[in-house]
Amino acid sequence: MKLSQILIVAIGARACQREHIFRNHNRHIKRQNYNTTFPPVLDQNEQILVDSFDSSSISTWSYYYTHGRHVAGENKTMAQWTAGRWAEYGFTSRLEEYYVYLNYPVHHSLQLNYANGSTYTPILQEDVLAVDDTTNYPNRVPAFHGYSFSGNASAEYVYVGRGQQVDFNRLQALGVELEGKIALAKYGGPFRGLKVKNAQEHGMIGAVIFTDPGDDGNVTEAKGVAAYPNGPARNPTSIQRGSVQFLSIYPGDPTTPGYPSKKDSPRAEKSNIVPSIPSLPISWIEAQPLLQALDSYGTVGQAVNRTGWVGAIPNVTYSTGPAPGTTLSLSNILEDKITWIWDVIGIINGTNEDEVVIVGNHRDAWMVGGAADPNSGSAVLVELAKAFGNLLKTGWKPKRTIVLASWDAEEYGLVGSTEWVEEYIPWLKGTAVSYLNIDVGVSGTIPDFSASPDLHSVTTSIAKKIVWPYRGTTNRTLYDVWEEEGGEIGVLGSGSDYTSFLHRGIGAIDLGTTRGANDPIYHSHSNYDSYHWMANFGDPGFLTHKAIGQYLTLFLYHLANDASLPLEPANYGPELHTYFEELDETIASSNGTLDLTELSDAIVTFEDSAQQFNTLRGRALSSNDSDLLTTANHKARDFSRGFASQGGLPGREFFQNLIFAPGLDTGYAPTTFPGITESVTAGNFILAEKYVGKTAKAILAAASILKT
Ligand SMILES: *[C@@H]1O[C@H](CO)[C@@H](O)[C@H](O)[C@H]1NC(C)=O
Ligand SMILES: *[C@@H]1O[C@H](CO)[C@@H](O)[C@H](O)[C@H]1NC(C)=O
Ligand SMILES: *[C@@H]1O[C@H](CO)[C@@H](O)[C@H](O)[C@H]1NC(C)=O
Ligand SMILES: *[C@@H]1O[C@H](CO)[C@@H](O)[C@H](O)[C@H]1NC(C)=O
Ligand SMILES: *[C@@H]1O[C@H](CO)[C@@H](O)[C@H](O)[C@H]1NC(C)=O
Ligand SMILES: *[C@@H]1O[C@H](CO)[C@@H](O)[C@H](O)[C@H]1NC(C)=O
Ligand SMILES: *[C@@H]1O[C@H](CO)[C@@H](O)[C@H](O)[C@H]1NC(C)=O
Ligand SMILES: *[C@@H]1O[C@H](CO)[C@@H](O)[C@H](O)[C@H]1NC(C)=O
Ligand SMILES: *[C@@H]1O[C@H](CO)[C@@H](O)[C@H](O)[C@H]1NC(C)=O
Ligand SMILES: *[C@@H]1O[C@H](CO)[C@@H](O)[C@H](O)[C@H]1NC(C)=O
Ligand SMILES: *[C@@H]1O[C@H](CO)[C@@H](O)[C@H](O)[C@H]1NC(C)=O
Ligand SMILES: [Zn+2]
Numbered sequence: 001m002k003l004s005q006i007l008i009v010a011i012g013a014r015a016c017q018r019e020h021i022f023r024n025h026n027r028h029i030k031r032q033n034y035n036t037t038f039p040p041v042l043d044q045n046e047q048i049l050v051d052s053f054d055s056s057s058i059s060t061w062s063y064y065y066t067h068g069r070h071v072a073g074e075n076k077t078m079a080q081w082t083a084g085r086w087a088e089y090g091f092t093s094r095l096e097e098y099y100v101y102l103n104y105p106v107h108h109s110l111q112l113n114y115a116n117g118s119t120y121t122p123i124l125q126e127d128v129l130a131v132d133d134t135t136n137y138p139n140r141v142p143a144f145h146g147y148s149f150s151g152n153a154s155a156e157y158v159y160v161g162r163g164q165q166v167d168f169n170r171l172q173a174l175g176v177e178l179e180g181k182i183a184l185a186k187y188g189g190p191f192r193g194l195k196v197k198n199a200q201e202h203g204m205i206g207a208v209i210f211t212d213p214g215d216d217g218n219v220t221e222a223k224g225v226a227a228y229p230n231g232p233a234r235n236p237t238s239i240q241r242g243s244v245q246f247l248s249i250y251p252g253d254p255t256t257p258g259y260p261s262k263k264d265s266p267r268a269e270k271s272n273i274v275p276s277i278p279s280l281p282i283s284w285i286e287a288q289p290l291l292q293a294l295d296s297y298g299t300v301g302q303a304v305n306r307t308g309w310v311g312a313i314p315n316v317t318y319s320t321g322p323a324p325g326t327t328l329s330l331s332n333i334l335e336d337k338i339t340w341i342w343d344v345i346g347i348i349n350g351t352n353e354d355e356v357v358i359v360g361n362h363r364d365a366w367m368v369g370g371a372a373d374p375n376s377g378s379a380v381l382v383e384l385a386k387a388f389g390n391l392l393k394t395g396w397k398p399k400r401t402i403v404l405a406s407w408d409a410e411e412y413g414l415v416g417s418t419e420w421v422e423e424y425i426p427w428l429k430g431t432a433v434s435y436l437n438i439d440v441g442v443s444g445t446i447p448d449f450s451a452s453p454d455l456h457s458v459t460t461s462i463a464k465k466i467v468w469p470y471r472g473t474t475n476r477t478l479y480d481v482w483e484e485e486g487g488e489i490g491v492l493g494s495g496s497d498y499t500s501f502l503h504r505g506i507g508a509i510d511l512g513t514t515r516g517a518n519d520p521i522y523h524s525h526s527n528y529d530s531y532h533w534m535a536n537f538g539d540p541g542f543l544t545h546k547a548i549g550q551y552l553t554l555f556l557y558h559l560a561n562d563a564s565l566p567l568e569p570a571n572y573g574p575e576l577h578t579y580f581e582e583l584d585e586t587i588a589s590s591n592g593t594l595d596l597t598e599l600s601d602a603i604v605t606f607e608d609s610a611q612q613f614n615t616l617r618g619r620a621l622s623s624n625d626s627d628l629l630t631t632a633n634h635k636a637r638d639f640s641r642g643f644a645s646q647g648g649l650p651g652r653e654f655f656q657n658l659i660f661a662p663g664l665d666t667g668y669a670p671t672t673f674p675g676i677t678e679s680v681t682a683g684n685f686i687l688a689e690k691y692v693g694k695t696a697k698a699i700l701a702a703a704s705i706l707k708t
Pocket of ligand 4: 518
C-alpha cells in the first residue's frame with residue numbers, strides 16, 4: 001500500500017496541511033511562477049560580503065594551492081599558509097594534527113603478455129605538456145590508488161564493465177571464469193574501491209581500472225573536438241588516481257574505526273576496509289590494447305547487455321575475455337606509513353556559543369595541481385574568510401559561532417574530517433547547527449547541490465541572491481540556472497567530508513558546480529586538473545569561483561546570523577513520503593512482503609511534530625519572545641540527531657543515519673531508508689523487518705525533539 005493511501009485513513013483532517021508541505025517541497029521543483037528580481041536586492045551586510053569577492057584574488061589563491069605537491073600528509077606549509085590567511089582576516093586559526101595510516105607509491109608497472117610471446121608495456125603516466133607547468137614538476141605524483149594493496153599479480157584477465165555486483169553476477173551467468181584472474185574495469189558508476197572489493201570477493205587477484213571517453217558525451221576527439229591542451233576534449237593520456245578504500249563500509253583512518261587517530265591510539269586490523277589485491281589506474285589510450293587483446297574471446301560487449309558496459313574507445317568490442325594465454329603482469333608497490341596530517345580550524349565566536357555552523361573543504365590533492373578538486377573550494381574559502389573579515393571591521397559579530405575547516409587526507413577516505421568529528425563529537429552533538437561542504441567548487445558551469453531536507457529552502461532562497469555569470473544570457477541568478485537545469489537538490493550519499501557529520505545526525509549541504517553537456521572535460525584526479533586547465537578552460541576569469549563563493553558566503557551568513565534559524569524540519573515530510581514510496585516499489589518488485597505500518601505511522605507523527613514546531617516558531621516570531629525563539633532554534637538544531645542510531649546500518653556501524661546513506665555497492669550514490677532497502681534487495685526480510693522498527697524509532701526520536 002502507498003503511504004498516501006495509509007495517510008488518508010490515518011490523518012484525514014490534516015490532509016491540507018500535508019498538501020501545503022508538498023507545495024514547499026523543493027526536491028523536484030518544476031517551473032514555479034517565480035520572477036527573479038534583477039539585480040537581486042541585498043541588505044547592507046549581504047552587500048558587503050558579496051562585494052568583497054574579487055575574481056583576481058581568488059585566482060591568486062588558486063595559483064598558490066596548485067603549485068606545490070600536497071598529497072595527504074605531505075605539505076604542512078600549505079596548512080600553515082591557510083591558517084595564516086584566515087587569521088589575517090580575523091579567524092582564530094590553528095592546526096589540528098592526527099596520526100593516521102596512509103600509503104605512498106614506490107614502484108608500479110604493468111605488462112601485457114600476448115599468447116604468441118610478444119609484449120606490450122602500457123605507459124602509466126600522463127604526457128608532460130609544455131604549456132601546463134605543473135604537469136612537468138619533477139616531484140609530480142605517480143598515477144596510483146591510495147590505500148591500494150602492495151603486491152604483484154600475473155594472470156589472464158577479464159573485462160568486468162563498471163565492476164558492480166550486478167556486473168559480476170552477469171559474468172557468472174555467462175560462465176566467465178573469474179577465480180585467479182585479473183579484473184579490467186571501467187571507471188564510472190560505483191566508487192572505485194568497490195570495484196576492487198567486488199573483484200576480490202570473486203577470487204580475482206588484481207585490478208586495472210581505466211578511464212573511458214564514452215563518459216564524455218559529445219566532447220570527444222572522435223567527434224572532432226580537440227583534446228587538452230589544444231581544446232576542451234579529454235587528453236587521451238589522462239589517468240584518474242584515487243582511493244580504493246571500501247568507502248561504503250567505513251571512511252576515516254582504517255586503523256582507528258570510531259575513535260580519533262592520536263599518537264598513542266590503539267590500531268585495529270584494517271583488512272575488511274581496504275583491498276587485499278593490488279590495483280592500478282590507467283588512461284584510455286593505454287587500455288585500448290588490453291581491451292583489443294580480448295576481442296573475439298568470451299562474450300562480446302553488446303551481448304553482455306549491462307548498463308555502462310560498452311564505452312567509446314575506438315576499435316574495441318568490450319568483450320569479456322579471457323583470451324587464453326594472454327596475461328597481465330601487474331606490480332604495485334607502496335610504502336605504508338603512520339604519519340601526521342593537518343586539519344586547519346578557524347573560528348569566530350558567536351554570541352550564542354552553543355550554536356555552531358561549520359564550513360569545510362579538503363586541501364589535499366592527488367596531483368600537484370588540484371585546481372578543481374579540491375582547491376577551487378580552498379580558494380573560495382580564503383575569499384570567504386576575507387569577506388567575513390570585512391564585515392567584522394564594521395563591528396559586526398555573528399550570533400552563532402563560525403568554524404572554518406581545511407581538511408587533510410580527504411582523498412584517501414575522508415580521513416581528516418572523520419578523525420576530527422570522532423574527536424569533537426560530544427561538542428558537535430550539543431552545538432552543531434549544520435555542516436556546509438565545498439569540495440569540487442568549480443568543474444563546470446552548472447550549479448550542483450545535495451543537501452539534507454531541512455536545508456532545502458535556504459538552498460533555494462540564497463540562490464536567488466546570486467548573479468550567475470554563465471549560460472549565454474545576461475541577468476540570470478544562480479537560482480534561474482539551477483532551475484533550468486532540472487531544479488533538483490540531491491540526496492547526500494558519500495564521497496566527501498559531509499559524511500561524518502551527516503552520520504552523526506548533523507544536517508549538511510554539499511555544493512559546487514558540475515559539467516554541463518558542452519562544458520570542457522574536467523580531468524578528475526589527473527595531472528590535467530591544473531591551474532592552466534582551470535584558467536583556460538574550466539573557469540576563465542574565475543567568474544564561477546566568484547559566484548559559488550558568494551553563494552556559500554551568504555549561505556553561511558544567514559545560518560550564522562538570522563535570529564530565527566533558516567532550517568525547515570518540515571521539509572523532511574515530503575522527502576520521507578518519496579523515500580517511502582520508493583521503498584514500497586522496491587518491496588513490490590521483490591519476492592517478499594513487509595509490513596511498513598510502523599514506518600508510515602512514524603512519518604505521520606513526524607509531520608505532526610513538525611507542524612507543532614512551525615506553530616511554536618511562528619509564535620516566537622510574532623511575539624518577539626527571545627526565550628521562545630531560542631527554544632525553537634535549539635529544536636531546529638537538534639532534531640536531526642534523532643535520525644542517527646547507535647549501532648548503525650547492518651555490517652557498517654559507522655553509518656548511523658537511517659534515512660540516507662551511500663549505497664553499499666555504489667559508494668557515492670545514496671540509498672534511502674538504507675537499512676530496510678538494502679535488506680530487501682538482499683532478500684533478507686527478517687533483517688528488513690528489524691530495520692523497519694529501528695528506522696521508525698529514529699524518525700520518532702527526531703519527532704519528539706520537534707514536538708512542543
Ligand atoms: C511573472 O511575470 C509574468 C509576466 O510579466 C506575469 O504574468 C506573472 O504574473 C508574474 N508572476 C509573479 C508570481 O509575479
Ligand atoms: C607546499 O605547497 C606550496 C604551495 O603550493 C609550495 O610552494 C611548496 O613547494 C609545497 N611544499 C613541498 C614540499 O612541495
Ligand atoms: C602477437 O600478437 C599480437 C596481438 O595480436 C600482435 O600485435 C603481434 O604482432 C604478434 N606478435 C608476433 C611475433 O606474432
Ligand atoms: C550529442 O549530439 C547529438 C547530435 O547533435 C545530440 O542529439 C545529443 O543530445 C548530444 N549529446 C549530449 C550528451 O549532449
Ligand atoms: C537486455 O536486458 C534487458 C533487461 O535488463 C532486457 O529487457 C533486454 O531484452 C535485454 N536485451 C538483449 C538484447 O538481451
Ligand atoms: C581504428 O581502426 C581503423 C581501421 O583499422 C584505423 O584506421 C584507425 O586508426 C583506428 N582508430 C584508432 C583510434 O585506433
Ligand atoms: C614485483 O614485480 C616487480 C616488477 O616486475 C619486481 O621488480 C619485483 O621483484 C616483484 N616483487 C615480488 C615480491 O615478486
Ligand atoms: C571563543 O570561545 C571559546 C570558548 O568559550 C574561548 O575558549 C575562546 O578563547 C574564545 N575565542 C576568542 C577569540 O574570543
Ligand atoms: C540587466 O539588468 C540591468 C539592471 O541591472 C538592466 O539595466 C538591463 O537592461 C538588463 N539586461 C537585460 C538583457 O535584461
Ligand atoms: C525472486 O525469486 C525468483 C525465483 O526464486 C528469482 O529468480 C528472482 O531473482 C527473485 N527476485 C528477486 C528480486 O529477488
Ligand atoms: C524584539 O525584541 C528585541 C529585544 O529582545 C528588540 O531589540 C527588538 O526591537 C524587538 N523587535 C520588535 C519587532 O519588537
Ligand atoms: Zn575532492
